[in-house]
Amino acid sequence: MAVNLQVPAAADLNDVAGVRMGFAKAHIRKPDRKDVLVMSLAQGSSVSGVFTKNRFCAAPVQVCRTHLSAGAGIRALVINTGCANAGTGEPGLLDAQNTCQAVAKQLGLQTEQVLVFSTGVILERLPMDRLYAGIESAVAALGQANWLDAAQAIMTTDTLPKACSRKIQLAGKTVTVTGISKGAGMIRPNMATMLGYLATDAAIAQPLLDVWMKRLADRSFNRITIDGDTSTNDSFIAIATGSAGNPVIEDENHPDAAAVFAVLDEVSRWLAQAIVRDGEGATKFITVTVEQAGTEEEALKVAYAIAHSPLVKTAFFASDPNLGRILAAVGYAGIDDLDVAHVQLFLDDVWVAKDGGRHPDYREADGQRVMAKQDITVRVVLSRGDVSSTVWTCDFSHEYVSINADYRS
Amino acid sequence: MAVNLQVPAAADLNDVAGVRMGFAKAHIRKPDRKDVLVMSLAQGSSVSGVFTKNRFCAAPVQVCRTHLSAGAGIRALVINTGCANAGTGEPGLLDAQNTCQAVAKQLGLQTEQVLVFSTGVILERLPMDRLYAGIESAVAALGQANWLDAAQAIMTTDTLPKACSRKIQLAGKTVTVTGISKGAGMIRPNMATMLGYLATDAAIAQPLLDVWMKRLADRSFNRITIDGDTSTNDSFIAIATGSAGNPVIEDENHPDAAAVFAVLDEVSRWLAQAIVRDGEGATKFITVTVEQAGTEEEALKVAYAIAHSPLVKTAFFASDPNLGRILAAVGYAGIDDLDVAHVQLFLDDVWVAKDGGRHPDYREADGQRVMAKQDITVRVVLSRGDVSSTVWTCDFSHEYVSINADYRS
Numbered sequence: 173m174a175v176n177l178q179v180p181a182a183a184d185l186n187d188v189a190g191v192r193m194g195f196a197k198a199h200i201r202k203p204d205r206k207d208v209l210v211m212s213l214a215q216g217s218s219v220s221g222v223f224t225k226n227r228f229c230a231a232p233v234q235v236c237r238t239h240l241s242a243g244a245g246i247r248a249l250v251i252n253t254g255c256a257n258a259g260t261g262e263p264g265l266l267d268a269q270n271t272c273q274a275v276a277k278q279l280g281l282q283t284e285q286v287l288v289f290s291t292g293v294i295l296e297r298l299p300m301d302r303l304y305a306g307i308e309s310a311v312a313a314l315g316q317a318n319w320l321d322a323a324q325a326i327m328t329t330d331t332l333p334k335a336c337s338r339k340i341q342l343a344g345k346t347v348t349v350t351g352i353s354k355g356a357g358m359i360r361p362n363m364a365t366m367l368g369y370l371a372t373d374a375a376i377a378q379p380l381l382d383v384w385m386k387r388l389a390d391r392s393f394n395r396i397t398i399d400g401d402t403s404t405n406d407s408f409i410a411i412a413t414g415s416a417g418n419p420v421i422e423d424e425n426h427p428d429a430a431a432v433f434a435v436l437d438e439v440s441r442w443l444a445q446a447i448v449r450d451g452e453g454a455t456k457f458i459t460v461t462v463e464q465a466g467t468e469e470e471a472l473k474v475a476y477a478i479a480h481s482p483l484v485k486t487a488f489f490a491s492d493p494n495l496g497r498i499l500a501a502v503g504y505a506g507i508d509d510l511d512v513a514h515v516q517l518f519l520d521d522v523w524v525a526k527d528g529g530r531h532p533d534y535r536e537a538d539g540q541r542v543m544a545k546q547d548i549t550v551r552v553v554l555s556r557g558d559v560s561s562t563v564w565t566c567d568f569s570h571e572y573v574s575i576n577a578d579y580r581s
Numbered sequence: 582m583a584v585n586l587q588v589p590a591a592a593d594l595n596d597v598a599g600v601r602m603g604f605a606k607a608h609i610r611k612p613d614r615k616d617v618l619v620m621s622l623a624q625g626s627s628v629s630g631v632f633t634k635n636r637f638c639a640a641p642v643q644v645c646r647t648h649l650s651a652g653a654g655i656r657a658l659v660i661n662t663g664c665a666n667a668g669t670g671e672p673g674l675l676d677a678q679n680t681c682q683a684v685a686k687q688l689g690l691q692t693e694q695v696l697v698f699s700t701g702v703i704l705e706r707l708p709m710d711r712l713y714a715g716i717e718s719a720v721a722a723l724g725q726a727n728w729l730d731a732a733q734a735i736m737t738t739d740t741l742p743k744a745c746s747r748k749i750q751l752a753g754k755t756v757t758v759t760g761i762s763k764g765a766g767m768i769r770p771n772m773a774t775m776l777g778y779l780a781t782d783a784a785i786a787q788p789l790l791d792v793w794m795k796r797l798a799d800r801s802f803n804r805i806t807i808d809g810d811t812s813t814n815d816s817f818i819a820i821a822t823g824s825a826g827n828p829v830i831e832d833e834n835h836p837d838a839a840a841v842f843a844v845l846d847e848v849s850r851w852l853a854q855a856i857v858r859d860g861e862g863a864t865k866f867i868t869v870t871v872e873q874a875g876t877e878e879e880a881l882k883v884a885y886a887i888a889h890s891p892l893v894k895t896a897f898f899a900s901d902p903n904l905g906r907i908l909a910a911v912g913y914a915g916i917d918d919l920d921v922a923h924v925q926l927f928l929d930d931v932w933v934a935k936d937g938g939r940h941p942d943y944r945e946a947d948g949q950r951v952m953a954k955q956d957i958t959v960r961v962v963l964s965r966g967d968v969s970s971t972v973w974t975c976d977f978s979h980e981y982v983s984i985n986a987d988y989r990s
Contacts, residue, residue, distance in 0.1 A: 227919040228912030228937070259905050261938030294905030295939045404909050482891070486982055496668050496703030500813050503637030510636040528637070529670030530704045573895055573979050 174450040175457040175546050175566065179332045185319035186337045186348045189373040190214035190413025194313035195325040198306025200299060201254030201292060206325035208306035211249040211369075212279060212314050217413045218378040219246035220385040221287070222393075224406040230258030231268040232288040233405060239272065242284040249409070250275045250310075251289040251367065252303060253328050253354075258294035258404035267298045274304050278311040289367055291328055291354065291405050323352040326367055330354050334446040336439045342428045345418045347374045351439045353393075355447035368393055368408040368443050374432050375414035377422045385410050388436055392444035395563045397479045410436070448564045453571030456488045459549040461562045466554075470507050471561035474552060477505035485568030488548065493539025495524045502552055514555035520548060583859040584866040584955050584975065588741045594728035595746045595757045598782040599623035599822025603722035604734040607715025609708060610663030610701060615734035617715035620658040620778075621688060621723050626822045627787040628655035629794040630696070631802075633815040639667030640677040641697040642814060648681065651693040658818070659684045659719075660698040660776065661712060662737050662763075667703035667813035676707045683713050687720040698776055700737055700763065700814050732761040735776055739763050743855040745848050751837045754827045756783045760848045762802075764856035777802055777817040777852050783841050784823035786831045794819050797845055801853035804972045806888045819845070857973045862980030865897045868958040870971045875963075879916050880970035883961060886914035894977030897957065902948025904933045911961055923964035929957060 196208040213219070221240055223233045240246065250271055257264045272286035279286075290298065317325075323333030337350040351370040370388070385408075393408045414420070421429050449457050460478050465471035478484055481501040487494040495517060502515060517525035520542045524534050542548060605617040622628070630649055632642045649655065659680055666673045681695035688695075699707065726734075732742030746759040760779040779797070794817075802817045823829070830838050858866050869887050874880035887893055890910040896903040904926060911924060926934035929951045933943050951957060 226909060226912035227916065228908050228921050256905075259908050259934065259938055261936070264938070293903075294909065295934075404905075404912060482977075482981070489982065494702075496665075496813075499637050499668050500635060500703065503635035503813060507636065512637050525668065525704075527670070529668055529673075568891075568982065570979050570982050572891075573898065573977060573982060 174331055175454050177332065177446055177449040180320060180335045182318050182320040184337060185335050186339060186350055187318070188348050188350050188371040188413065190217060190415030191371050191411065192315040193317040193322050194310040194315065195317050195321055196306040196309035196313070198252070198302045200252050200302060200306070206321065207253045208303065208310050209251045209322055209325040210275060210307060210310040210314065213247050213411060214413045214415050215245070215247065217246065217411055218376050218381045219287070219409065219411050220378070220381045221407060221409045222385055222389045224404060226404050228259060228404050230256055230290060230294070230404040231260055231264040232257055232290045233407060234265060235268040235272060236287045236289070236407065239284045239287055244282055244284040246287055247281050247285040248275050248279055249287045249289065250307060251326055252298070252306070253326060254292040255290060255296055255298050256292045256294045256405050257290040257298050260295070260297055264297065267300055270300065271303060271307070274307050275311070278307065287409065289405070289407055291326070291365055291367060294404060319350050319352060326352060326354045328354060328365070329452060330450055332450060334443060334450065336442040336446070338435050338439055340431055340435050342418050342431065345416050347372060347416045347418060347432065349435050349439045351443050353443035353447055355450055366393060366406050366447055368440070369411070370409070370436060370440055370443070371411040371413070372432070372436065373413050373416035375416065375418050375420040376412035376432065377420055380421060380423055381410055381412055384433060384436065388440045391437060392440035396444045396448050397476060397563060397565045445564055448566050451566035453569040453574070454566035455569055456567040457547045458488060458565050458567065459562060460565060461549060461551045461560060463551065463553045463560045464555050464557060465559045465561070466557035468559050468561055470556070471559050472563070473507060474502055474505040474554065475561055475563045477501040478550060478552070479563050479565035482568055488543065488567035489569045491540070491543040493519065493536060493543045495519065495539060498550060499525055510554070516553035516555070518551040519543070582864065583740055584863050586741065586855055586858040589729060589744045591727050591729040593746060594744050595748060595759055596727070597757050597759050597780040597822065599626060599824030600780050600820065601724040602726040602731050603719040603724065604726050604730055605715035605718035605722070607661070607711050609661050609711060609715070615730065616662045617712065617719050618660045618731055618734040619684060619716060619719040619723065622656050622820060623822045623824050624654070624656065626655065626820055627785050627790045628696070628818065628820050629787070629790045630816060630818045631794055631798045633813060635813050637668060637813050639665055639699065639703070639813040640669055640673040641666055641699045642816060643674060644677040644681060645696045645698070645816065648693045648696055653691055653693040655696055656690050656694040657684050657688055658696045658698065658778070659716060660735055661707070661715070662735060663701040664699060664705055664707050665701045665703045665814050666699040666707050669704070669706055673706065676709055679709065680712060680716070683716050684720070687716065696818065698814070698816055700735070700774055700776060703813060728759050728761060735761060735763045737763060737774070738861060739859055741859060743852060743859065745851040745855070747844050747848055749840055749844050751827050751840065754825050756781060756825045756827060756841065758844050758848045760852045762852035762856055764859055775802060775815050775856055777849070778820070779818070779845060779849055779852070780820040780822070781841070781845065782822050782825035784825065784827050784829040785821035785841065786829055789830060789832055790819055790821055793842060793845065797849045800846060801849035805853050805857050806885060806972060806974045854973055857975050860975035862978040862983070863975035864978055865976040866956045867897060867974050867976065868971060869974060870958060870960045870969060872960065872962045872969045873964050873966060874968045874970065875966035877968050877970055879965070880968050881972070882916060883911055883914040883963065884970055884972045886910040887959060887961070888972050888974035891977055894974070897952065897976035898978045900949070900952040902928065902945060902952045904928065904948060907959060908934055919963070925962035925964070927960040928952070
């Protein structure tokens, strides 16, 4: 049961010129589900990516980094679910390379022009024969899949496909941005078992897309958390095919730069937030904003301390305005010289804690009213500076335990 | 359902000469339960304490720190459950001081000679009238309570009282060490909603007890974690009444020092581990040992990354040898130059991951056999140095969510 999130209508998800897609049911782990997706990109596409910082990064992540830095021009992506090809050592690395090679061979590309992504159970090898067969089917079907199919093909424990699409006008040209993402647990800053793909037909120079990639991630996928775990396979990829025919956006001074970045940003944030709304067992979507921090680092420390606290998250699940738990999290966030006498806490519009203590006018009924909602904002004012940061998270429910206790069965 | 932990027999809990105790049912929050405990200590007792590092430390913690540093000699402790007197600002601080004053008046002491402890719901004021009445009853009953009563009187969501007692012989004198503790969630290094009281009749000089206090905490209460939250009220107190009549242990060179420290250490660890065994919803007791780390800091980073991971903890709950989740936690623990190719992972005696990948001889049935146990050791070998550290934690169950979602109802 995702929080205020619906299955997108296929008709609302605009094709992106220069991107063709095909999927297959390869039975990587489970029968009769879309589990292999191939994307073919127009020649000259700019492609950029950010990946998990987990030291146990999975084989496909290692291969992606190598292929992106090879500079041969990325022309295809292949994604499988069911098996993450992580913790598989040298043999797993070969499997990932062979997967790229198989796609390259089918499409007449070099192996270095293919990126590979895997998600699912870790410490197990990919069933390569079934994967090869799936790739063959997916390539044969290229162009017949739409973005909704694509969103479905990358799902694991997600309860619904996540996709978002926008169009803008640039000097007579229509530019489309469409993206898909998958979660659903193990999400936190620096990414987790999440995959995100953002595609536009705008022409954006590779160096600028690389700069934007980091900024987009730090405003979206790097600001979400579900359970504090980060995974071995997280990847967020941006693709600009250039097929829209707009003049290439070379740098930030280009007249179209701001508008294009804004729509990329909007879709990225939507895709990231959708992962939280469909967090494993989520019943609440919680925005945690920390204001008047001295630095971004301390704003994020406080925001994540709140967002990661199991006690805070279970209180949200229970719709219980046990706001002391939030204050406790602020207190242990690691700001050694925090003066709690200057800390203010708001729950939506309700001023709960004033100058570090319970606000004299706070009534439990007001807290209760906010906690009963599905979308809730926690706002902490530190009174130490002028930096604000926001992260998004969800509550912690019985369903979370069930999903993660039963994941492999 | 605590993990391999039983209610202690009152007869096994030896009185500590120089400590008298009394409890009352003061209806602080719930009717008909022991919720106020007073301890009276012999003149000349050495008393030392370590407290939460949460910046929102509760009023009683602030008062304890002040009274301990006043140096007037601590002669009494008063502990209430049901209300933590945290996030209560200046009025709460006055309540804590008045609580000490009430005890002092009853016992003919100075206010500075009394320590005060509160645990329970935060952001609410203490019901002072009921607390005063409870103190009066508890003081009137001093000496009639035993350590099992005391352990019961400090329980909150604990499912059973926690107490441990040992005796040793020192040059013809018998020395007793008896302690009590309470959990049950919100436990992590630098403490959490946990209270621990360790009492001995040995004569230990105050400066030495202060040194030992830190060392004892870092080998016990500072090495346990249940959900990663730390509370506003955590306190661990050591008392040495000197009533055993042994020659005062002035420093570490004293012939009795090693033996007395060892027994204090044994009881402290037992009390700390008992909190984990009775962690909210715990069904497994997990020892996480990190070996061959370069520094203690990195050993602890890895140990806590594993111990705090909700995905690892739910896998233990499910008895699922999903060991990739443990490797993922090692990978995101924050050791930037970790070479995963040198990481070994063991589950009890089973070598699961060799050189960063699945051990070729590992069979799921072996992992399953270990996971089915109630007491499990996770051992990670980093191959970076010669430092080892151990923390203790529990699994993450449906029951944890239920307890914390319903705590205030």
